[in-house]
Amino acid sequence: MTVRVLSAGDDFVLNRLLADALVSKVPVPLDISEISLPWPVKPFGRVAEVDEASGTEEQMIEALRGVQICVTQMAPLTERILQASPELRLFCVGRGGPVNVNLDAATLHGVAITFAPGRNAQATAEHTVAMMLSGLRRIPGTHSDLMAGTWRGDYYRYESVGRELADSVVGLVGYGAIGSKVAGILSGFGVRVVFHDPYLTDVPVGAAESVSLEALLEQSHVVSLHARATPTTRGMIGAPQIAAMPQGSVLVNCARGSLLDYDAVCDALESGHLFAAAFDVFPEEPIPVGSRLRRTPNVIMTPHLAGASRETASNAADIIAADVARYLGDEPLLHCANPEVLPGKAHPDA
Structure with a gap:
């Protein structure tokens, strides 16, 4: 038949x-x-x-x-x-x-x-690490400067340069198929990886350490979101959580736009508390023409293609x-x- x-x-x-x-x-x-x-x-x-x-x-x-x-x-x-x-x-x-x-x-x-x-776990994990590096090393912004004919030597000032991934602490909020692959990739950089995932019953041994969300935020030079979008996780990272992150840290979201208060991120970037933020997902897609993200410094954005x-x-x-x-x-x-x-x-x- x-x-x-x-x-x-x-x-x-x-x-x-x-x-x-x-x-x-x-x-x-x-x-x-x-x-x-x-x-x-x-x-x-x-x-x-x-x-x-x-x-x-x-x-x-x-x-x-x-x-x-x-x-x-x-x-x-x-x-x-x-x-x-x-x-x-x-x-x-x-x-x-x-x-x-x-x-x-x-x-x-x-x-x-x-x-x-x-x-799309491998593709998203690779894109996430690329976003981390782009934020830490100002790759998109300096590329745009050069394309516009500007050589920004002042970015070499100590206060302006980013940090290396090696010997950094990277915090993963969510440790499912994508988060665990990110940890595996980062292991080759000499990164200490911590994660928070209350839904994970069997905590893996090896590549990463399970910690509370509060501990993750306080110690991570880079925080990357990998949680599912649920009523519980909506807005889970807002102004108080961003304020708990170290001065000069980087925030990455390649998961879901609903996890994050984007206005709070813009505030932290404008104040200099965050060094950079990199996003592949947004609260509204496509991004509205008048979005604050378009005029906030040190924002890196891709159009929801991490898994592509x-x-x-x-x-x-x-x-x-x-x-x-x-x-x-x-x-x-x-x-x-x-x-x-x-x-x-x-x-x-x-």
């Missing part, structure tokens, strides 16, 4: 990557149809009741007619789409979490939702294709967000 599959790719996780992964991992015949979503050329946004999605409900309703399985990164799955897609049984999201899915509605409709944790590597795109396709193969082989799903819809097929570690 041929299974009908919709591949809803975009300009990052390409349809050809999804199709190649499915063909290589799924042993049963597939009838694969495709649609292309406009992300990342057009930013993702809210679609009906779901966040961070690309495409429209109308587009998905039409494309999902008669489809049993959908593989995607950014396509929305809303109550309206589910009501119009009675044959849909598996919806696979190539992201760290299915934020573009109405999970409660999917569960009520009996649609299993899978996702792809860790697909070719390997990330391939990893996403491979991870979700593997769960499609498990589903069709009647095996437990490895990354299922609502295993209760598939009794007996939930992985014990899900």
Whole structure:
């Protein structure tokens, strides 16, 4: 029996990557149809009741007619789409979490939702360390000066230069897939790494030391955020926490914009308390034209692309294709967000 599959790719996780992964991992015949979503050329946004999605409900309703399985990164799955897609049984999201899915509605409709944790961990970890170095050594700012024809020899003054990573203390707020990889990379620099992660039950031995958030902030020359966005973590780093950091330290956020009070960071940069701050994520994306971040000194910004590597795109396709193969082989799903819809097929570690 041929299974009908919709591949809803975009300009990052390409349809050809999804199709190649499915063909290589799924042993049963597939009838694969495709649609292309406009992300990342057009930013993702809210679609009906779901966040961070690309495409429209109308587009998905039409494309999902008669489809049993959908593989995607950014396509929305809303109550309206589910009501119009009675044959849909598996919806696979190539992201760290299915934020573009109405999970409660999917569960009520009996649609299993899978996702792809860790697909961008290495890329984000490497980008994070690059942001640390860029902040410590003024790389973006001095590049811009040279491009404008200005040779800033005054940056060589003792008061103006940054510190080396070697022999520094770097504090990681969150020690999951990305934070632990950052620690591994930093070990080669001779860095002392400390971390705070209240959700980590088995504290690893070796690369980093577990400390309280207060102790981390007080001793770290660089603080890097790697926590998940939850109601508990929203605004977890504000003016009091930044004030607790050492004079001349650097703050990095490649996780989620909601973790941080960006006005408090701007205040600390303008006062000289922070040496630099580097951000890949923001409270509002794209950044508004009038954002204070655009005029605050020593801010380094990239447009939410820390996880953007070719390997990330391939990893996403491979991870979700593997769960499609498990589903069709009647095996437990490895990354299922609502295993209760598939009794007996939930992985014990899900």
